Amino acid sequence: MAPTMDIKPFTPADAARRARLEMPMLYAWLKPGEAVQAAIAEHRAQWVWRTQPKPSLPKPNRLHMTLCHISPQGDAAVEGIRQALGELRMEEGFDLLLDWSGVWAHNGIAIVRPQPHAALDRLQQAVVRQLAPWLSGRHDDWAPHITIARKASGAAAPAMPPVRWPVREFLFVRSWLKTRPVWHEVLASYPLQPPGSVPLP
Numbered sequence: 001m002a003p004t005m006d007i008k009p010f011t012p013a014d015a016a017r018r019a020r021l022e023m024p025m026l027y028a029w030l031k032p033g034e035a036v037q038a039a040i041a042e043h044r045a046q047w048v049w050r051t052q053p054k055p056s057l058p059k060p061n062r063l064h065m066t067l068c069h070i071s072p073q074g075d076a077a078v079e080g081i082r083q084a085l086g087e088l089r090m091e092e093g094f095d096l097l098l099d100w101s102g103v104w105a106h107n108g109i110a111i112v113r114p115q116p117h118a119a120l121d122r123l124q125q126a127v128v129r130q131l132a133p134w135l136s137g138r139h140d141d142w143a144p145h146i147t148i149a150r151k152a153s154g155a156a157a158p159a160m161p162p163v164r165w166p167v168r169e170f171l172f173v174r175s176w177l178k179t180r181p182v183w184h185e186v187l188a189s190y191p192l193q194p195p196g197s198v199p200l201p
Contacts, residue, residue, distance in 0.1 A: 024185075026070035026081065026134075028127045029171040032146070036098075037063050039163040040112055043101065044148050047110070048156040055110070056150040062184070065146050067124045067170060071136045078174070081134055082188050085172055088130045093168040093192040094119040101148065101160045108153035111145040112160065120144060123170065123192075168192055 032040070037060035049055050070081065096114040103110045114120070128139045149155070172188040 023072040025175045025177055026073060026078070027173045027175060028067040028070070028085070028131070029173050030065040030067060030167055031171055032063060032165050036163055036165045037061060040098070040146065040148060043112075043158075043160050043163075046158045047149075049152065050154040053151045055152045055155065058147065058149075063146050063148065065144055068127050068131060068135070068139065070131060070134050073134060077134060078187065081131060082172055084130050085127070085188065085190055088126060088190070090126075090190065090192045091119060091122065093166065096120060096165040096167055098146070098163040098165055099160055101157050103152050103155055103157070108151055109147055110149035110152035110155060110157070112148055113145045114165070120167070127170070
């Protein structure tokens with residue numbers, strides 16, 4: 001008789017065991033709310049995709065904009081990063097306007113992009129400065145975007161109706177990218193300050 005296996009669902013309690021098997025990735029994110037997620041998904045549904053290879057479409061609740069990719073770190077460093085981000089003085093929230101979508105030719109990734117916004121740039125630069133002790137590689141070539149599909153070479157995108165995205169917080173996220181499905185754990189959220197607060201230096 002063949003042996004049986006007891007398969008249990010993956011829960012946050014498994015994080016320590018999973019970390020021993022593979023080093024998770026760390027990020028600072030902006031995550032749109034449900035209304036913006038739905039608007040992006042509705043626009044993506046109008047795209048025309050190649051049948052082969054089949055595109056990989058993240059679920060709407062997984063859509064995000066990466067502010068900073070952080071080198072993999074152990075638990076002690078993760079706590080240091082959490083505290084460092086909590087000490088960052090943030091300006092008030094701002095609104096982005098998502099109004100362009102297309103495919104990056106060099107990697108076949110389909111994206112949505114916002115109009116340029118000075119507050120977004122200041123936020124990203126402030127996060128990078130604050131996390132400098134834990135970073136490696138270049139972070140001066142950041143291009144703000146939301147990934148809406150992978151393996152999307154050859155896809156045809158209609159014009160994107162503008163979508164207003166109110167940005168009111170950013171997130172510290174730990175991601176296990178080799179699990180199926182990929183698993184993201186929000187370690188902390190950092191609200192942007194209300195009007196009248198001290199702006200970013």
